Amino acid sequence: MSLADSRARREGPARGRPRSEAVERSIIEGVMKLLEDGVPLADLSMERVARTAGVGKATIYRRWRDKEELFVDVLRAAEPADPELPGTSMRDDLVVMLESLRQRGLLARSSAILHNVYAQMKSSPRIWTAYHATVVEPRRRLGAEVLRRGQENGELRADLDIDFVNDLFVGPMLVRTVLRPDGDLPEELAEQIVDALLTGLRPTGP
Amino acid sequence: MSLADSRARREGPARGRPRSEAVERSIIEGVMKLLEDGVPLADLSMERVARTAGVGKATIYRRWRDKEELFVDVLRAAEPADPELPGTSMRDDLVVMLESLRQRGLLARSSAILHNVYAQMKSSPRIWTAYHATVVEPRRRLGAEVLRRGQENGELRADLDIDFVNDLFVGPMLVRTVLRPDGDLPEELAEQIVDALLTGLRPTGP
Structure with a gap:
């Protein structure tokens, strides 16, 4: 395509x-x-x-x-098209969303446009702002909706702020795609991030 | 200073x-x-x-x-000086490390050097590489040591890859400091990130 x-x-x-x-x-x-x-x-x-x-x-x-x-x-x-969310659970929707960020990261490594223009865009606040409004914000709102559904159906702690949780999920993926252009992007990364965050990093009982 | x-x-x-x-x-x-x-x-x-x-x-x-x-x-x-780690627990060390990233983010918003030069640096691969080797990498290694101690003393699941966990912790903070220059950086953010990740985002039993 x-x-x-x-x-x-x-x-x-x-x-x-x-x-x-x-x-x-x-x-x-x-x-x-x-x-x-x-x-x-x-x-x-x-x-x-x-x-x-x-x-x-x-x-x-x-x-x-x-x-x-x-x-x-x-x-x-x-930009790649937005992913279709399966809607089966918050967990599955999050995996698909993070996987699409991972795919976008892989694409950016091979696409001169995504690769070079992002760096240059920073020096043009108008383009940056418009890009955020038309690409980043809708993606973010979609993530917030998914998380809100999770709070409603009991998959996500209800005491946590949605914006905060959103950053917990996308942060690790963006670090590897945007901030560290040579970051490891293994196939199972989206799933690993979602499951590690849901389960927690503290060891569970023996 | x-x-x-x-x-x-x-x-x-x-x-x-x-x-x-x-x-x-x-x-x-x-x-x-x-x-x-x-x-x-x-x-x-x-x-x-x-x-x-x-x-x-x-x-x-x-x-x-x-x-x-x-x-x-x-x-x-x-760059602000590296933080002194309390060494009382992995949790406390992580909070101090993330707090120092938050402080650095606040400083970058007021410092023309940190603010402008980062954007420009991207177009100079040599400076970018040198900056990574001398500033980012040591910080990353310090984080890895803290996490390894946590795996040894039972604060952190031993089945998780250290680099992966490192990104889970720093990712959300970097998203707000580096990627979203107007991201909210409340005082308690470092603590909130560390505790949410350790506990997990799934609701616990009633």
Whole structure:
């Protein structure tokens, strides 16, 4: 599946005329190609994007107000789609969510976009904020819902703050994917994290 | 305590002649001042560092082979000193270690050096690698020792991999300090993380 396919999938049914959607895709794919070729974010002008996609600047500005808005869509397209939660238990949902973070981490190691752009994004607070609002926050809200269901059905201690518990689960995975780019990401990691946290790290009786 | 004091403390007794140490400190403080004034890492040439510190370039090259080596010392000086572990229990040692990460996070929010340079460092693999080897790795090894003692004295399940458990403890704190620069860092966070992980998140019997 290409990155543009992944975006199209996320967007659901085509909006507007198919022709317009095709243009949008080719612009986004053009930017991805430039980023994958190692062009720094700062060197990507709207002119250059237009030239690469073979369209006029006006065509781009009709869809995105500015460079930052376009980049957020590019980043969103580069992100893997959100996972389908099995819904069988909080434990299983958490394993699937962490597994999707692990997959995203593996993808980021092989994708120049996810790899380079994240580092650069930090120096552009606007892109960073928009990325958080459109990618990170929805993921976080989904995690909170899963945990709340767990508190309701008795799988999770009810005395703990949801945001706090969320960080306990995602923290160890993010440390290995985002903070330590050479961190070990074995297949069973998601399951190991979830089960260790649920059971606790203190030895149980003999 | 100034950042240079913190470095001097870490280094222990003065090495070489006191005069030489003073020069070293003034060079490091000069770089810190430039970084705090917002000068990007890329714009900091050895010439500029020499001019700021009021020394010749040769004086700098006598101490640091290149810019990268100098920056790692600057970063090390900007880091808070390692905490003293109480040694009363694994639990207490972990709380102190996580509390020091929390303090470091709070400091990073107010220190332009820790704040800006980390983002920039990512684009310089050499500095990043050196920083990891001299700052992050020793901290990680200390955590591993604490956990190993816990496995020996029965505070920690012996069937768990030390590196894995290390990430379970530091992950949630790093998510709030490094990945989410506006993450909530309440005073009791270190204790809450350690105790929640040791006890487990599953409800205990009625």
